Amino acid sequence: MSGKATWIWYPDDFEIWLHQKVSLRRQERHATVPPIWKLDSCHSSVSFRKRVELEREETILLAAEGQFYVSIDYVIIHDPPDAILLRPGTYELTVWVANENGLPAIYVEGDTINSDGSWEVSYNTRKFVPAAHLQFNDASEPPSCYRLEVEPIRPVGWMASTESPYGRIYDFGKQTFGYVRLHGLQGTGTIHLYYGESLEEALSKRFCETLDTIKAESDSAVYTNPRSRAFRYVHVECEGEGASFEELTALYEYLPIEPKGTFRCSDELVNRIWDTSVYTLHLNTREFFLDGVKRDRWVWSGDVYQSVLMNFYSFFDDDVCKRTMIAVRGKDPVETHLNHIMDYSFYWFISIYDYYTYTGDTSFLAHLYPKMVSLMAFCLERRNKDGFMEGYPEDWVFVDWAEMDNRGVVSTEQLLLARSLEAMSAFASAMGDSERARTYRELHDALLPQIEERFWDERQSGLVHSWNEGKLNRHLTKYPNLFAVLFRYLSEEKRRGIAAGVLLNEGVQSITTPYMRFYELAALCECGEHDRVMEEIVSYWGGMLDLGATTFWEAYDPSQTGAEHYAMYGRPFGKSLCHAWGASPLYLLGKYYLGVRPDAPGYERYTVEPRLGGLEWLEGSVPTPRGPIDVYMDQTTIKVKASSGTGRLRIPAGKRAVASIGEVIEREGGYEIVIDRPGETYVVTYG
Amino acid sequence: MSGKATWIWYPDDFEIWLHQKVSLRRQERHATVPPIWKLDSCHSSVSFRKRVELEREETILLAAEGQFYVSIDYVIIHDPPDAILLRPGTYELTVWVANENGLPAIYVEGDTINSDGSWEVSYNTRKFVPAAHLQFNDASEPPSCYRLEVEPIRPVGWMASTESPYGRIYDFGKQTFGYVRLHGLQGTGTIHLYYGESLEEALSKRFCETLDTIKAESDSAVYTNPRSRAFRYVHVECEGEGASFEELTALYEYLPIEPKGTFRCSDELVNRIWDTSVYTLHLNTREFFLDGVKRDRWVWSGDVYQSVLMNFYSFFDDDVCKRTMIAVRGKDPVETHLNHIMDYSFYWFISIYDYYTYTGDTSFLAHLYPKMVSLMAFCLERRNKDGFMEGYPEDWVFVDWAEMDNRGVVSTEQLLLARSLEAMSAFASAMGDSERARTYRELHDALLPQIEERFWDERQSGLVHSWNEGKLNRHLTKYPNLFAVLFRYLSEEKRRGIAAGVLLNEGVQSITTPYMRFYELAALCECGEHDRVMEEIVSYWGGMLDLGATTFWEAYDPSQTGAEHYAMYGRPFGKSLCHAWGASPLYLLGKYYLGVRPDAPGYERYTVEPRLGGLEWLEGSVPTPRGPIDVYMDQTTIKVKASSGTGRLRIPAGKRAVASIGEVIEREGGYEIVIDRPGETYVVTYG
Structure with a gap:
């Protein structure tokens, strides 16, 4: 054979x-x-x-x-x-x-x-x-x-096993995921397991979000609970005297991938934020990118996009990206938007656009191309007579959990459509489908000025919210404006206007979800606000760590106290304390502080534009399909080493920049050095 | 509650x-x-x-x-x-x-x-x-x-249990279907069951089409084989001395429906043909209308249409019709013709047309209407530039198992399309969808003269076979011509020309499958050839009975002898000996000899036009949704009794016709009597 x-x-x-x-x-x-x-x-x-x-x-x-x-x-x-x-x-x-x-x-x-x-x-x-x-x-x-890997884990720390009013509490020391095991199970009777991402949740038999009931019927050396659960604490109650066990452990279940990206800096809190982000993303990166391990354990396209981006600065696992893109798209015919949400259809195209840019994986593009075409046809079919996307009664026009009126034409959706058309045009070109490439490009080129004309409000210096029943809704939100910045739409001048008039304007409704803060902080970095964003990272994510978080949360409001933090959706423990979108510092630190990003599919060309953002030094490694790009920066020196491809190192304006290898060119108000010697370390002194 | x-x-x-x-x-x-x-x-x-x-x-x-x-x-x-x-x-x-x-x-x-x-x-x-x-x-x-009913049955007759070279043969006396049971199973070992629709098949361990292997592992009062099989004979071999049993029986599995239609006449052989047809159809009428119980046990739309028609003169079970129509159509989107066969898509529409005419079931029409529209859209999308249906490379253009070249535009397919459009127009009208009703009607009205112009050959007095690569293929077959007669397309004069020049012309390639003979014999009856068709019924179906058939076969060639009859598809026992389409005498005797047919949906109006076809007398009952219509006829008297609706009794031309009730009107070369008194017996003497 x-x-x-x-x-x-x-x-x-x-x-x-x-x-x-x-x-x-x-x-x-x-x-x-x-x-x-x-x-x-x-x-x-x-x-x-x-x-x-x-x-x-x-x-x-x-x-x-x-x-x-x-x-x-x-x-x-x-x-x-x-x-x-x-x-x-x-x-x-x-x-x-x-x-x-x-x-x-x-x-x-x-x-x-x-x-x-x-x-x-x-x-x-x-x-x-x-x-x-x-x-x-x-x-x-x-x-x-097909199964993920498992590994035995045990309760740890001073609370490893403590009495509770009804039984015992076991603490695994940090948020984890897997199958609880009972060792030396004896007798017959009922054993209840109450899980908690927080201690309060595990102690609340009435309101804990997940629980299991084991009917012990025969002695068992090791009983493994058949359902996987997300927990840090397990609260066990043996009903009556019937059943007992000697020890509780668990099988930790995980996708066997190792982080390829690294980050270290002068601030230990930022380092802990990085590590906790890696662990948070890893727990949610499973068969697919899940939104959260306790809840929803579903694949939401909007959440997926953020995990895809974080993945490129940490695990760089393209398999889970591919599995997820295929799964969330499903089969033809398209009958609804992905997850019913109009924005989530667009994020799917945009996810693949980034996936393609970071990996250069043309074969996966070819694989998905027919389903991209059919989903785009579904979207375009739903435009109104002006060529804008408006929600049908069965569509969910989401944008964010915030006060807003999403009837009619919502400007954010049009920007996401424009970006999707840009992506489709690039995909069609890569597929040699020049006719569709032209069609999508023309639609994109026609749409952008239309958006600007309809929604740009010179007085407020930003794109306003929506158009409904023949009227402009001049509600100013950050959403359309931060996407205009991220996608580099509108003129340079207007983008500067947005930064001052909208993104940094405290009079504009603030964003409260980590989901949209992801884009907001990225957009602020695009506007050069690295110091401000670093402060934000330290206070927001550091705030969760101060409260004892071992993974990052679905939502965090610093003004709350105690168990208030765990409530959501009207339930005392409804909030997920291990949510993929909580890990966004991975992307922010990798892309905007280590400053590494691809300029051509698969990092054939790339940029390194490191920024300290108030730190004394930072260093790290960004994975690419062609090997890592290593970056070090302190207040006088930058070092870069790449394995392949052609990069340009960009250094902000200053008095000088001297490079150990290559020529320093003054460009666009800064310095630039071409990196084209694989394996050699470029050392630049600047200041 | x-x-x-x-x-x-x-x-x-x-x-x-x-x-x-x-x-x-x-x-x-x-x-x-x-x-x-x-x-x-x-x-x-x-x-x-x-x-x-x-x-x-x-x-x-x-x-x-x-x-x-x-x-x-x-x-x-x-x-x-x-x-x-x-x-x-x-x-x-x-x-x-x-x-x-x-x-x-x-x-x-x-x-x-x-x-x-x-x-x-x-x-x-x-x-x-x-x-x-x-x-x-x-x-x-x-x-x-959901399960069909079962009933214990036992081997019968002189061969009920006989030794074979390897074990024992059990004979259930006639073709049956179900689960073999072994009583008093003892010991451990392997028991082989070889099934036969014929004795020869059961005896052929090497070539019998179905078999089971039972691994006896513990004693069992009654072991029931988990798989249902079609058989008359079971040949059992116990491997070695390990396992044995005392008695073999079976659970006969059947759909619990009773025949509502009856038929009796002066010829006992014709009566046996009727009874055997009822049993043949019953065995194949199960969860769905199957083609055959041994093989294929699948739902083929072309076979279904014939079962639907036979059902209206026997069981009149609308549930199995509905289950089958839904199942064979499947889900949207339509990606292929039904069963891959172009004709079979058309037969689906035509089946529903007849279903609707016989039952008047508007609610089922409404239920299926969206899927009718989408299947018709799929078909119409595949027309060529002349508006004719041509097979795509992946389509199977079948018509019949016979020598013919089905490339290009096959005339039979166009007639089936025309009939499907006629049906769709009627359905759309019934649904109040007047726009589609008009569209389908216009397509139908345009298509018929196009077919005639393209395919009518005056010299051969018939529609010729096909048009391919700009050329007319003048091959004359019965297929398009018999459908033109059945659907009453073309002029009366041309239909008479077809009868003489094609259907009764021995020079034209004869039809050898019972599948197409169904339509051929129906078309001959439409041409008034009742005597000839009765002779055919007696010789063809009587021929199978003479060979010991207990159900009617997938195919029968009187020129073969012995076990030759059982071979098909290159396999010695490949032929199905219990095939739904073998039961077509049900439809022929009911529609053309008892002569009962609906003229408006659900028999609101109907015609009774009995014919002796050479018999001395006949009588029977035809089920309708409004109750039975009873008919008796001998060489001087006709009696009709109906439960509801308005009928017209038609009697061929003769010297006289005298009715006990109602007025005798001379019409269209015969007599006609309006039947509008429910429950009363109309007695007409004629001659």
Whole structure:
């Protein structure tokens, strides 16, 4: 046997199947809470084909997930289908598989015939496409065996095990995720587990968000709870005297990825913020990018975009990006916006735009391209007569959790549409689809001046909120303005006007969600406000650490006290204390302080523009597909070392800049040095 | 509790789920053979909603297939979800259900709140439709429990149990279907069951089409084989001395419907043909109309149409018609023709046209209407520049198993399209969709003269086969011509020309499949050739009975001998000996000899035009939604009694016709009597 075989299936079906399973794991107390959106299933019946030319007879071994049979030039082989002797000759080998309860997949292993990406597959529409495969290379480990890694963990610290009014409290020392285990379980009876991201939550039998009830029926050396939970504390109550156990531990479940990005600086609090952000993102980076591990445990496209960006300065794991993009998009036909939210359809395009820029992964672009085209067609179909996107009654026009009237044409949505069209034009070009590239580009080019004309308010020096029933709603919010800055739309002059008149204007409604603060702080960095943003990072994220946070939260209001912090959605412990969007310092510190960003897909060209933002020194490494870019900066020296590609190091204006290698050029009110010697450290003194 | 609750689900999902299960039951020896077409799955995650106004508090009991929770005005209820106390008030009650492995469905029972068709459901697209329900009115019997009836049967006759070279043969006396049972199973070892629709097949361990292997591991009073099989004979071999049993019986599985139509006549052979046809159709009328019980056990739209027609003269079960129409159509979007076959898309429209005419079931029409419109849009989209349907490379243009070149524009397909457009126009009118009604009518009216102009060959007095690459293929086949006769297209004169020049012309390629002979014999009856068709019925179907058939076959060639009859598709026992389309005498005898047919939907108006076709007398009852129409005829007397509606009794020209009730009018070369007195027997003497 050649051993080159791998499990294969219909493209996207693995991700769609896995997304369905993962999405149905959200529980709130006794309720299983499926997503509020359409949940696709994988195709249940598919056929795989391969043109074979056999010089000598060969026995192939087959394994399948589902019921299956083999045909040769469409004649059914009636043998037991797991080992088949093939005669010499040239013919079409087809394996038909149906799986009512999961992903139909096959594994074929022979001397010369092995299932791999050269096979084609159809969901029996007679249209065949290349089969998909991942890392399932063992006949006995089909894709349905996909599991994250687990590792035993134990309660730690002074509260590792303490009595509670009803039983015992176990503290794992920090927020974690996994399966609780009871060792030495004896007797019969009921054991209740109440989980807490906070101690208060674990102690609240009535209001803790998640709980489990174990019916002990026989002695067990180790009982492992079948459901994974998010917790730091576990509060255990044994009902009556029936059942008991000796020890409680857990299996920590995680995606086996290591951070490739690093960051260290002169401020230890900022270093702790970085580390806690890495851990927060890691816990939420699982089968897919989840919004939070306690709640919702769902895949929301708007949250995904932020995780994608953070990922590029930390784990740089493109597999989870791809799994997530496929899953959240689902199957055609498009019947609703992603997660029902208009903005979230746009964030999907924009996520892929950034994914492509950071990774240069053209093949994934090609893979998703048809579904991008169909989602964009769905969006464009919903424009009003002026060419703007307005919410249909069934659409959710979200933007942010804040006071605003999202009826009619909301300016933020139009900016996201413009960026999506820009992305689609770039994708179409990369795909050689010049006709669509032109169409999208023309739509984009026509839309931008239209937005400006309709929404720019010279008096307020910003884009105003919306247009409804023939009237302009002059409500000034930060949202459209920060996207105009981030996407570099409008003129340089107007962007400066926005910075002063909107972003730094305390009279404008402030943003209270970490979700939109992500973009706000990024936009402030784009406006050169690094010192101010660093102060913000220290006070906001540092504030959570001061309150004992071990991961960052879904929301944080410094004016609250005590257990008030844990309440949300009208429930005392409704807030997620481990929320992906809480980890945004990863992106801010990587992109705007280490200052590394790609200028061409896959970092073929890039910029390094480090900023201290009030720190004494900083250093770190930013992962790229071509190897790391290492940056060090203090008040007199900058060091940069890259593995590949061509970069430009940009240094703000000053009296001087002297480089150990390369030429220092004065440009755009600063200095610039071209970095084109892989592996060599460029040392620049400046000041 | 009011007891008015019933299980509810998303419309069509029950049928789609059941179709998936049933379609995956086809086995050939060791191979499970899924259908060659796309197999849809039901939605896995849906939400049900109901606006409730409660005057006093009420506890509702919930049962669900899948994981579920309840929300009130979109706030999650965290209680264990199976019994919920609702407070007084007016609010929206929503039940969210997800089922990864089957049909999501719920059952809600309270004092005033009960799940029923007044609830709405969405697959979480935010578009809600009324929930579907059938006869599942018991909380403990959800739709997943749907089973046909079973009844114990035993081997009979002289061969009830006989030794074979390897074991024993059991004969159930006639073709049957169900689960073999072994009584008094003892010991451990392997028992092989080889099934035969013929004795030869059961004796052929190597070539029998279906078999089972039982691994006996413990003693069992009654072991029931888990898979249903089609068989008359079971050949049992106990491997070695390990396992044995005392008795073999079976559970006959059937749809619990009784024939409502009857037929008796002076020829006992014709009576046996009728009875055997009823049994053949009954065996194939199950969860859906299947093509054959041994093979394919699939739902083919072309076969379905014939079963639908036969059903109207025998069981008149509209439920199986509806289940089948929904299942074979599947979900939107339409990606291929039904079963991949262009003709089979058209037969679906035409089946519904006849279904509607016979039943008058407007509500089912309304239910399917959106999917009719989308399938017709798919078809019309595929017309060529001349407005004709041509096969795309992935389409199967079938017509019949016979020598013909189906490239280009095949005339038969255009006639089926015309009939489908006629049907769609009628449906649109019935739905009050006058715009589409006009569009379809105009397309139909334009297409008919185009067909005639392109394909009518005056010299051959018929429609010729096809048009390909700018050339007319003058090959003369019966197919387009018999449909022109059946659909009453072309002029009366041309139809007479077709009868003489094509249908009765022995020089024209004869039809050899029972599938197309169905239409051929019907068309001959339309041309008044009742005597000739009766001779054909007696010789063709009588021929199978002479060979010992207990059900009618997929194909029959009188020139073959012995076991040659059982071979097909290159396999010695490949032929199905119990095939729905073999039962076509039901339709022929009912429609053209008893002579009863509806003239307006649901038999509001109808015609009775009995013909002896060479018999001395005949009598029978034809079911209608308004009660039976009874007919008797001999060489001097006709008697008709109807329960409702207005009919016209038509009697061929002769010297006289005298009626006991009503007035005899001379019309169109015959006599006519209006039947408008329900329950009274009209007696007419003629001659």
